[in-house]
Amino acid sequence: MSLTNDIQAAIITAMKAKDKETLSVLRMAKAAISNKQIELGHDLSDDETLAVLASEVKSRNDSIADFKKGKRQDLVEKTEDEIKVLAKYMPEQLTEAELDDLVSQTIQQLNASGLREMGKVMGVLSAKTKGRADGAKVASLVKTKLGAQ
Structure with a gap:
């Protein structure tokens, strides 16, 4: 099963569980993947999908830095939770x-x-x-x- 299919299955699971936070993050990831597919004109391979997810994680990490500067701990925690959801679909990070x-x-x-x-x-x-x-x-x-x- 491809990574895109895994994300779609997780969206359905989150909908059934009424997990709004996870559902929101997965839908944003799915939208980013769809946008990349349209841009490239073909279905994405798992490596291309991982690149999109890595980009999503990176943008959230950048946002965390900005939120910390603005002393918005609530947004830092929310964004860290979003990263945790996306991390489930990423390979193990190097120490x-x-x-x-x-x-x-x-x-x-x-x-x-x-x-x-x-x-x-x-x-x-x-x-x-x-x-x-x-x-x-x-x-x-x-x-x-x-x-x-």
């Missing part, structure tokens, strides 16, 4: 240690030495971490490690 090891291994494999090779390292890492780590976090870690060499 800090796993990400650090992966970055170090990739730098060694490519014999990268210096910031001018960051693009090459990020190209390989983005494929390895797709949907499992925030790109900005990966880029920051790569920049730190390459800058130290």
